[in-house]
Structure formats: C-alpha cells, structure tokens
Amino acid sequence: xxxxxxxxxxxxxxxxxxxxxxxxxLGSCVGIALYDNITKVGGLAHIMLPDSTQARSAENPAKxxxxxxxxxxxxxxxxxxxxxRITAKIAGGAQMFTFANATDIMRxxxxxxxxxxxxxxxxxxxxxxxxxxxxxxxxVELKLETGIYRVKTIDKGEKEL
Amino acid sequence: xxSEILKLSAMQLDALREVGNVGxxxxxxxxxxxxNRKIDMTVPQVAIMPLGDxxxxxxxxxxxxxxxxxxVFGPAPSSILFLxxxxxxxxxxxxxxxxxxxxxxxxTSMDESALMEIGNILSGAYLNSLSHFTNLxxxxxxxxxxxxxxxxxxxxxxxxxxxxxxxxxxxxxxxTSDNDGVKGHFFLIPDPGSLTTILAAIGVKG
Numbered sequence: 001x002x003x004x005x006x007x008x009x010x011x012x013x014x015x016x017x018x019x020x021x022x023x024x025x026l027g028s029c030v031g032i033a034l035y036d037n038i039t040k041v042g043g044l045a046h047i048m049l050p051d052s053t054q055a056r057s058a059e060n061p062a063k064x065x066x067x068x069x070x071x072x073x074x075x076x077x078x079x080x081x082x083x084x085r086i087t088a089k090i091a092g093g094a095q096m097f098t099f100a101n102a103t104d105i106m107r108x109x110x111x112x113x114x115x116x117x118x119x120x121x122x123x124x125x126x127x128x129x130x131x132x133x134x135x136x137x138x139x140v141e142l143k144l145e146t147g148i149y150r151v152k153t154i155d156k157g158e159k160e161l
Numbered sequence: 162x163x164s165e166i167l168k169l170s171a172m173q174l175d176a177l178r179e180v181g182n183v184g185x186x187x188x189x190x191x192x193x194x195x196x197n198r199k200i201d202m203t204v205p206q207v208a209i210m211p212l213g214d215x216x217x218x219x220x221x222x223x224x225x226x227x228x229x230x231x232x233v234f235g236p237a238p239s240s241i242l243f244l245x246x247x248x249x250x251x252x253x254x255x256x257x258x259x260x261x262x263x264x265x266x267x268x269t270s271m272d273e274s275a276l277m278e279i280g281n282i283l284s285g286a287y288l289n290s291l292s293h294f295t296n297l298x299x300x301x302x303x304x305x306x307x308x309x310x311x312x313x314x315x316x317x318x319x320x321x322x323x324x325x326x327x328x329x330x331x332x333x334x335x336x337t338s339d340n341d342g343v344k345g346h347f348f349l350i351p352d353p354g355s356l357t358t359i360l361a362a363i364g365v366k367g
Contacts, residue, residue, distance in 0.1 A: 008213040009212060009213040009216075009222070009312065009316070009319065010212055010323065010327070011213065024221070024222040024223040024310065024312055025216060025221075025222030025223050025311060025312020025313045025315075025316075026312065026313060026316070027310075027312065027313030027314060027315070027316030027317060028313075028316050028317060028320055029316050029320070048212075048316070048319065048320050049320060049323055049324060054324075055323075055324050055325075059326065059327050060327045063323055063327070094313065096228075096230075096307045096313055096314055096316065096317050097228075097230045097305035097306075097307055097317060098305060108320050135307070136309055136313070137309040137310040137312065137313025138313070139223055139310065154225065154308070154309055154310065
C-alpha cells in the first residue's frame with residue numbers, strides 16, 4: 001500500500017518508496033525535494049523563509065531554508081540514503097501579488113529560492129531541476145518510486161521534473 | 162510575535178473581537194449596498210493558530226480562491242486579505258457586471274478591477290471604523306489581486322508573520338449571502354508590533 005504523506009507549511013517529511021510526498025499550495029514558499037535513486041528514499045521540505053539567523057525567533061527549524069535542509073538530510077540518511085547520491089529538485093518561490101513598488105517583503109519568494117540554491121551548494125548537493133519564480137501557486141509531489149517531482153498549477157499546466 | 166500573541170489575555174482577545182466586529186459590520190453593510198443583497202456575517206473569530214493551519218480556515222491550502230490583498234499604512238501597519246472561493250468571486254462578478262448568473266468562468270482585467278474595487282471598499286469601511294475606535298489613522302494601499310490556491314495566496318501574509326514566530330493572530334469574519342451562497346473571508350493580520358499599538362489605543366493593557 002502506498003501512502004501519500006502530506007507536508008504542511010514550514011514542515012518537512014521523509015519517506016521511502018512506495019510512499020509519496022506531497023505539499024499543497026506553495027506560493028512564495030519553496031518546496032525542496034531530495035532523492036536517492038538507489039534506496040528510493042526521499043524528503044520534501046516546505047520552507048517559508050530564507051535564513052534563520054535574520055529571524056527574531058527560530059522556534060521551528062523546518063521553517064527556514066538553512067536549518068530545514070540539514071535536518072531533512074540527516075533523517076534521510078537514517079532511512080538508508082547515501083548523501084553522495086542525493087540530488088535536489090526545487091519549485092515555488094513565486095511572487096503572488098504585484099505592487100508597483102515591490103518591497104523586500106514582496107520579493108521573499110525570490111530570496112527563498114536564492115537561499116535554497118545557496119544552501120544546497122554549501123551542502124554539496126547537486127540541484128538537477130529548478131522551477132521557481134512566476135506569480136502563481138504550485139502543488140508539488142515527489143514520487144519516491146521514480147524520483148519524479150510533479151508540479152501542478154491552476155492554469156500554467158502540470159509538469160514533471 | 163509568537164511570544165507576544167500567546168500572552169494575550171481573554172479581555173484583550175475580546176477587545177480585538179469587538180474591533181473586528183464593528184469593522185466587519187461596516188464592511189458587510191457596504192457590500193450589501195453595492196450588490197443590493199442581504200449580507201450576513203459571522204461574529205469575528207479571533208484565533209491564535211499555528212501558521213500552517215491558517216489555510217484550513219478557507220477550505221485547505223489547495224482550495225481555489227480569489228484574494229484581494231492590501232497593505233495598511235499608519236501607526237499600526239497590517240495586512241488585509243479578502244478571500245473568496247472562486248465560484249463566489251465569479252458570482253459576485255456576474256452581479257457587478259450585470260451578467261447572467263454563471264456567465265463568468267474566468268476573470269478579464271475588467272472583472273479583476275471590479276473585484277479589487279470591492280476589496281477596496283470593504284477595507285475602507287473596515288479601516289474607517291477601526292480608525293474611529295482606536296483614534297489611529299489607518300490608510301489602505303491600492304489593492305492587488307490574485308486567483309490561485311489558498312495556501313499560495315495566504316503564504317504572502319504568513320511569511321511576514323513567520324519572521325516573528327510560529328503562530329498567527331487571525332481576525333477573520335465570514336460573509337454570506339444566503340440566497341446565492343456568495344461567501345467571503347476577511348482577514349486582518351496586524352504586523353508584529355502593531356498589535357501592541359492597537360491594544361494600547363483601545364485601552365486594554367492586559
């Protein structure tokens with residue numbers, strides 16, 4: 001029986017085939033899928049903010065790009081994944097509303113995506129797909145049997161990364 | 162902000178509910194006059210909830226909604242988000258544009274303007290009474306509109322709150338028009354720090 005594991009906002013989950021991981025309605029948040037194609041162990045993080053060091057409180061490490069990724073990676077390794085084999089696919093980081101004078105607050109999607117890329121690089125994890133930006137929401141699903149990362153949108157279609 | 166909002170007393174929450182009540186009452190009247198229909202509203206919910214639970218208030222993160230978003234400027238900066246389920250938004254557009262019910266199946270830029278104007282009027286009515294109540298001058302920005310998944314739209318305000326903590330203070334009212342099932346959710350989300358200003362202005366210190 002394959003189970004569909006839901007990942008909420010500011011959360012991450014790891015799993016192993018035949019289960020799948022899904023996170024609904026990403027806007028400016030970024031959904032990061034990590035996957036080891038030999039053990040079929042994967043993780044999906046739904047991060048909200050780029051950097052825990054700039055936040056006034058860091059109660060929930062799954063909220064930030066820089067703290068969620070190392071935790072998720074170590075949970076995947078506990079399930080048998082090998083770090084050298086793990087690759088990353090990312091999606092999200094949209095700007096949902098457009099104002100004439102876009103402030104930093106409005107650009108958070110872009111900053112989230114940048115922070116995720118930088119963190120992956122720092123952790124030495126190869127990023128093999130990137131579907132970020134735009135002004136629309138995304139629902140993402142990581143298929144743990146194949147590593148396919150499916151990105152669904154309302155009127156921008158559906159794609160498999 | 163978590164620490165700040167988790168410390169609110171019952172009396173302070175009541176005061177915020179009352180602020181929401183008066184504001185939303187004004188908005189409901191405005192909406193009712195524009196579309197010439199009776200509008201009911203729920204007593205505002207003042208809830209402190211984990212950030213990730215907020216999308217459930219409007220039917221889950223993947224519910225299709227239209228959101229009109231405004232920033233509030235002044236001594237208590239806040240965000241206002243007026244969320245309508247997509248069908249309600251289409252229905253409202255039918256009414257506003259004088260079309261047959263069910264004619265609208267996607268939004269033209271003119272339709273979007275109409276909905277933004279509704280957001281504008283509701284926010285104006287709400288802020289007017291909030292300003293009155295608090296003696297703070299609160300002014301709305303121009304509105305912005307998006308039609309998408311509820312989670313994606315709410316992420317805009319939840320991310321701002323996420324910088325301060327893991328909980329959101331949500332002042333939310335649901336509008337309904339019983340004959341035709343038009344439904345909308347009106348959120349006022351004070352920026353971190355603004356809550357203290359609002360509470361001090363209405364004289365409830367805790």
